[in-house]
Amino acid sequence: MKLEESFYQRKDVVKIAKELLGKVLITNINQNITGGIIVETEAYSFKEKGCHAYNNRMTERNKVMFEDGGRAYVYLCYGIHHLFNVVTNVEGKADAVLIRALEPILGETYMLKRMKTQSIKRVTSGPGKLTKALGIDRRLNGHYLLHGRVWIEDYGITFPKNSIRASSRIGIAYAEEDADLPWRFTVKGSEWISKMVIGNRAI
DNA sequence: TAGAGGATTGAT
DNA sequence: TCAATCCTCTAC
Numbered sequence: 001m002k003l004e005e006s007f008y009q010r011k012d013v014v015k016i017a018k019e020l021l022g023k024v025l026i027t028n029i030n031q032n033i034t035g036g037i038i039v040e041t042e043a044y045s046f047k048e049k050g051c052h053a054y055n056n057r058m059t060e061r062n063k064v065m066f067e068d069g070g071r072a073y074v075y076l077c078y079g080i081h082h083l084f085n086v087v088t089n090v091e092g093k094a095d096a097v098l099i100r101a102l103e104p105i106l107g108e109t110y111m112l113k114r115m116k117t118q119s120i121k122r123v124t125s126g127p128g129k130l131t132k133a134l135g136i137d138r139r140l141n142g143h144y145l146l147h148g149r150v151w152i153e154d155y156g157i158t159f160p161k162n163s164i165r166a167s168s169r170i171g172i173a174y175a176e177e178d179a180d181l182p183w184r185f186t187v188k189g190s191e192w193i194s195k196m197v198i199g200n201r202a203i
Numbered sequence: 204t205a206g207a208g209g210a211t212t213g214a215t
Numbered sequence: 216t217c218a219a220t221c222c223t224c225t226a227c
Contacts, residue, residue: 042210050210061223079221081211098210128211138222171210194211 003152008069013088013095017043018185020097022157027150029135032110036102036124039190042169043183046094050175053094064142065094072150074141081128082137100127103192126194163188
Protein backbone atom coordinates (compact mmCIF):
# COMPACT_ATOMS: atom_id res chain seq x y z
CA MET A 1 0.00 0.00 0.00
CA LYS A 2 1.38 3.40 -0.98
CA LEU A 3 2.12 5.83 1.83
CA GLU A 4 -0.34 8.71 1.79
CA GLU A 5 0.14 12.45 2.03
CA SER A 6 -0.72 12.39 5.72
CA PHE A 7 2.36 10.23 6.43
CA TYR A 8 4.70 12.83 4.94
CA GLN A 9 2.99 15.99 6.09
CA ARG A 10 3.58 15.47 9.81
CA LYS A 11 5.80 17.87 11.74
CA ASP A 12 8.32 15.47 13.29
CA VAL A 13 10.89 14.73 10.58
CA VAL A 14 12.99 12.61 12.95
CA LYS A 15 10.03 10.36 13.67
CA ILE A 16 9.31 10.06 9.94
CA ALA A 17 12.96 9.19 9.24
CA LYS A 18 12.70 6.32 11.75
CA GLU A 19 9.34 5.17 10.41
CA LEU A 20 10.64 5.05 6.84
CA LEU A 21 12.93 2.18 7.85
CA GLY A 22 11.20 -0.97 6.61
CA LYS A 23 9.16 0.87 3.99
CA VAL A 24 9.81 0.07 0.34
CA LEU A 25 11.07 2.62 -2.18
CA ILE A 26 10.00 1.73 -5.72
CA THR A 27 10.63 3.28 -9.14
CA ASN A 28 9.12 2.60 -12.52
CA ILE A 29 11.53 3.95 -15.11
CA ASN A 30 10.80 2.99 -18.73
CA GLN A 31 8.56 0.15 -17.47
CA ASN A 32 11.43 -1.28 -15.40
CA ILE A 33 10.27 -1.75 -11.81
CA THR A 34 13.04 -1.63 -9.20
CA GLY A 35 12.87 -1.20 -5.46
CA GLY A 36 14.12 -2.09 -2.01
CA ILE A 37 13.44 -1.98 1.71
CA ILE A 38 14.75 1.23 3.27
CA VAL A 39 17.39 0.37 5.90
CA GLU A 40 19.18 3.71 6.36
CA THR A 41 17.87 7.30 6.53
CA GLU A 42 18.92 10.74 7.72
CA ALA A 43 16.62 13.52 8.93
CA TYR A 44 17.15 17.17 7.95
CA SER A 45 15.23 20.12 9.35
CA PHE A 46 15.24 23.79 8.38
CA LYS A 47 15.92 24.46 12.06
CA GLU A 48 19.47 23.07 11.99
CA LYS A 49 22.67 23.88 10.16
CA GLY A 50 23.13 20.57 8.35
CA CYS A 51 20.10 21.30 6.21
CA HIS A 52 20.16 22.98 2.79
CA ALA A 53 17.14 24.99 3.95
CA TYR A 54 18.65 26.09 7.28
CA ASN A 55 17.19 29.35 8.49
CA ASN A 56 14.57 29.19 5.74
CA ARG A 57 17.15 29.83 3.06
CA MET A 58 15.40 29.10 -0.23
CA THR A 59 17.38 28.73 -3.44
CA GLU A 60 16.66 27.45 -6.94
CA ARG A 61 18.03 24.05 -5.88
CA ASN A 62 16.16 23.48 -2.63
CA LYS A 63 12.83 25.23 -3.30
CA VAL A 64 11.08 21.84 -3.54
CA MET A 65 11.77 21.40 0.18
CA PHE A 66 9.44 24.30 0.90
CA GLU A 67 6.52 22.66 -0.86
CA ASP A 68 4.07 20.33 0.88
CA GLY A 69 5.35 16.95 2.11
CA GLY A 70 5.24 13.91 -0.13
CA ARG A 71 7.51 15.05 -2.95
CA ALA A 72 10.94 13.98 -4.08
CA TYR A 73 13.90 16.33 -3.59
CA VAL A 74 16.68 15.13 -5.87
CA TYR A 75 19.91 17.05 -6.31
CA LEU A 76 23.39 16.51 -7.66
CA CYS A 77 26.18 16.06 -5.13
CA TYR A 78 29.91 16.42 -5.90
CA GLY A 79 28.96 16.86 -9.53
CA ILE A 80 28.51 13.12 -9.90
CA HIS A 81 25.87 11.62 -7.61
CA HIS A 82 22.15 12.20 -7.43
CA LEU A 83 20.81 12.10 -3.86
CA PHE A 84 17.18 11.24 -3.16
CA ASN A 85 15.24 12.90 -0.34
CA VAL A 86 11.61 12.74 0.73
CA VAL A 87 10.13 16.16 1.48
CA THR A 88 8.16 16.17 4.73
CA ASN A 89 6.11 18.61 6.85
CA VAL A 90 3.71 21.16 5.36
CA GLU A 91 4.23 23.92 2.83
CA GLY A 92 6.73 26.50 4.09
CA LYS A 93 8.35 24.12 6.62
CA ALA A 94 11.37 22.75 4.75
CA ASP A 95 12.13 19.33 6.25
CA ALA A 96 13.36 16.25 4.38
CA VAL A 97 14.60 12.70 4.87
CA LEU A 98 17.62 11.49 2.89
CA ILE A 99 17.37 7.84 1.84
CA ARG A 100 20.87 6.36 2.25
CA ALA A 101 20.54 2.60 1.73
CA LEU A 102 18.12 -0.11 0.62
CA GLU A 103 17.83 -3.87 0.68
CA PRO A 104 17.02 -4.74 -2.95
CA ILE A 105 13.80 -6.77 -3.39
CA LEU A 106 12.45 -5.78 -6.81
CA GLY A 107 14.12 -5.76 -10.21
CA GLU A 108 17.55 -6.86 -9.05
CA THR A 109 18.52 -7.67 -12.63
CA TYR A 110 17.89 -4.08 -13.78
CA MET A 111 19.87 -2.72 -10.83
CA LEU A 112 22.87 -4.92 -11.53
CA LYS A 113 22.73 -3.82 -15.15
CA ARG A 114 22.58 -0.12 -14.25
CA MET A 115 25.46 -0.51 -11.78
CA LYS A 116 27.48 -2.67 -14.17
CA THR A 117 28.27 -5.19 -11.43
CA GLN A 118 27.45 -8.77 -10.48
CA SER A 119 27.32 -8.07 -6.73
CA ILE A 120 23.83 -7.28 -5.44
CA LYS A 121 25.37 -6.40 -2.05
CA ARG A 122 26.93 -3.29 -3.53
CA VAL A 123 24.18 -1.78 -5.64
CA THR A 124 22.19 0.17 -3.06
CA SER A 125 24.54 0.58 -0.05
CA GLY A 126 24.92 4.36 -0.23
CA PRO A 127 22.85 7.40 -1.21
CA GLY A 128 24.57 7.98 -4.55
CA LYS A 129 24.48 4.33 -5.48
CA LEU A 130 20.84 3.60 -4.77
CA THR A 131 19.67 6.48 -6.97
CA LYS A 132 21.72 5.13 -9.85
CA ALA A 133 20.48 1.57 -9.25
CA LEU A 134 16.86 2.74 -9.20
CA GLY A 135 17.29 5.08 -12.17
CA ILE A 136 16.59 8.23 -10.14
CA ASP A 137 17.97 11.56 -11.33
CA ARG A 138 17.12 15.24 -11.16
CA ARG A 139 14.31 14.84 -13.66
CA LEU A 140 12.36 13.41 -10.70
CA ASN A 141 12.99 16.48 -8.54
CA GLY A 142 9.65 17.77 -7.27
CA HIS A 143 7.89 14.57 -8.37
CA TYR A 144 4.90 13.62 -6.25
CA LEU A 145 5.41 10.31 -4.43
CA LEU A 146 1.77 9.29 -4.60
CA HIS A 147 1.57 8.49 -8.29
CA GLY A 148 3.83 8.19 -11.29
CA ARG A 149 7.38 6.93 -11.50
CA VAL A 150 8.62 6.90 -7.91
CA TRP A 151 6.77 6.11 -4.69
CA ILE A 152 7.07 4.46 -1.26
CA GLU A 153 4.97 1.54 -0.08
CA ASP A 154 4.23 -0.06 3.28
CA TYR A 155 4.86 -3.80 3.00
CA GLY A 156 3.95 -4.37 6.65
CA ILE A 157 7.59 -4.60 7.73
CA THR A 158 8.26 -2.99 11.10
CA PHE A 159 11.61 -3.06 12.83
CA PRO A 160 11.36 -3.17 16.64
CA LYS A 161 12.52 0.02 18.34
CA ASN A 162 15.57 -1.64 19.87
CA SER A 163 16.81 -2.72 16.43
CA ILE A 164 17.11 0.86 15.16
CA ARG A 165 20.43 2.57 15.73
CA ALA A 166 20.74 6.36 15.88
CA SER A 167 24.08 7.98 15.07
CA SER A 168 25.42 11.27 13.75
CA ARG A 169 24.89 12.13 10.10
CA ILE A 170 27.51 11.70 7.41
CA GLY A 171 29.50 14.39 5.64
CA ILE A 172 28.15 17.53 7.33
CA ALA A 173 31.10 18.65 9.46
CA TYR A 174 30.29 22.23 8.39
CA ALA A 175 27.10 22.10 10.49
CA GLU A 176 29.10 22.73 13.69
CA GLU A 177 27.19 21.60 16.79
CA ASP A 178 24.30 20.32 14.69
CA ALA A 179 26.67 17.83 13.02
CA ASP A 180 26.42 15.80 16.25
CA LEU A 181 22.64 15.41 16.20
CA PRO A 182 21.86 11.64 16.23
CA TRP A 183 19.64 11.89 13.19
CA ARG A 184 21.05 9.06 11.09
CA PHE A 185 19.02 5.89 11.49
CA THR A 186 20.18 2.43 10.52
CA VAL A 187 18.80 -1.06 11.03
CA LYS A 188 21.11 -2.84 13.47
CA GLY A 189 22.97 -5.73 11.92
CA SER A 190 21.73 -5.03 8.40
CA GLU A 191 24.30 -5.97 5.79
CA TRP A 192 22.80 -3.47 3.36
CA ILE A 193 23.67 -0.17 5.10
CA SER A 194 26.32 2.19 3.73
CA LYS A 195 29.94 1.83 4.76
CA MET A 196 30.99 5.39 5.41
CA VAL A 197 34.02 6.26 7.48
CA ILE A 198 34.17 8.88 10.22
CA GLY A 199 37.76 9.76 11.06
CA ASN A 200 39.66 6.49 11.00
CA ARG A 201 36.75 4.46 12.24
CA ALA A 202 34.67 2.39 9.87
CA ILE A 203 31.04 2.37 10.95
C1' DT B 204 30.55 36.27 -13.85
C1' DA B 205 34.36 33.88 -11.70
C1' DG B 206 35.73 30.80 -8.15
C1' DA B 207 35.13 27.59 -4.44
C1' DG B 208 33.16 23.68 -2.59
C1' DG B 209 29.89 19.86 -1.83
C1' DA B 210 24.26 15.30 2.50
C1' DT B 211 29.87 10.52 -2.45
C1' DT B 212 32.20 6.82 -4.52
C1' DG B 213 35.66 3.69 -6.17
C1' DA B 214 40.29 3.06 -7.53
C1' DT B 215 45.09 3.26 -5.99
C1' DT C 216 44.62 9.01 -0.07
C1' DC C 217 42.75 11.13 -3.92
C1' DA C 218 40.52 12.15 -8.34
C1' DA C 219 36.21 12.43 -10.79
C1' DT C 220 32.98 16.12 -12.23
C1' DC C 221 29.57 19.88 -12.53
C1' DC C 222 25.98 22.30 -10.39
C1' DT C 223 24.99 25.73 -6.97
C1' DC C 224 25.95 29.50 -4.21
C1' DT C 225 28.47 33.56 -2.85
C1' DA C 226 31.12 37.49 -3.52
C1' DC C 227 32.59 40.92 -6.45
